[in-house]
Amino acid sequence: xxxxxxxxxxxxxxxxxxxxxxxxxxxxxxxxxxxxxxxxxxxxxxxxxxxxxxxxxxxxxxxxxxxxxxxxxxxxxxxxxxxxxxxxxxxxxxxxxxxxxxxxxxxxxxxxxxxxxxxxxxxxxxxxxxxxxxxxxxxxxxxxxxxxxxxxxxxxxxxxxxxxxxxxxxxxxxxxxxxxxxxxxxxxxxxxxxxxxxxxxxxxxxxxxxxxxxxxxxxxxxxxxxxxxxxxxxxxxxxxxxxxxxxxxxx
Numbered sequence: 001x002x003x004x005x006x007x008x009x010x011x012x013x014x015x016x017x018x019x020x021x022x023x024x025x026x027x028x029x030x031x032x033x034x035x036x037x038x039x040x041x042x043x044x045x046x047x048x049x050x051x052x053x054x055x056x057x058x059x060x061x062x063x064x065x066x067x068x069x070x071x072x073x074x075x076x077x078x079x080x081x082x083x084x085x086x087x088x089x090x091x092x093x094x095x096x097x098x099x100x101x102x103x104x105x106x107x108x109x110x111x112x113x114x115x116x117x118x119x120x121x122x123x124x125x126x127x128x129x130x131x132x133x134x135x136x137x138x139x140x141x142x143x144x145x146x147x148x149x150x151x152x153x154x155x156x157x158x159x160x161x162x163x164x165x166x167x168x169x170x171x172x173x174x175x176x177x178x179x180x181x182x183x184x185x186x187x188x189x190x191x192x193x194x195x196x197x198x199x200x201x202x203x204x205x206x207x208x209x210x211x212x213x214x215x216x217x218x219x220x221x222x223x224x225x226x227x228x229x230x231x232x233x234x235x236x237x238x239x240x241x242x243x244x245x246x247x248x249x250x251x
Contacts, residue, residue: 018175
């Protein structure tokens, strides 16, 4: 079996926000999947993660895609558009075009694309109906672009109704918690042809204790609105956590 080199690009979903370790570092589905991949394959794999929270879809492409491909990966994962969907004026087709760009560059470089859709937070958010509609439209637009590509590995989380329930989300209601990230990692491994541990699909957790009413708006919605007004991002000043290969060995 040839050596696996797995690179991930994206936003907070792929960086791992919501799955914080005791030392304050974020882990997330890509980290979990990389280790699970090494365990399931019984051999070390190389892993890199360029994702940075707060990024819009096209800046992900402009800032992360080519550095990731420069590492000569065998597999590249991509998800984006979650932050775009929260903006008032958003073109779903313009977001979906990023997926076409990634697929074209992967084809040119001989890289297998792992295509992910994000989990669906709409049932718990103030703008839930709008986010649901845009997410449905984006999912359909992306799937049209890969309809005739059985070689693209799909890990489609948006239609997963179980994953959209509160037990898989952190207190900000926008990012998955540890349980959510493990369920996504399970779907990625399944797409790769491996069986993940059963507990990854349904971890034993009741989710985060979520602030309600004004407390929620003060703690989470207010800071988000301030960033929009000041044209800042939660990812400003942050760098990729694994911009070069790190090795994951079977455990």
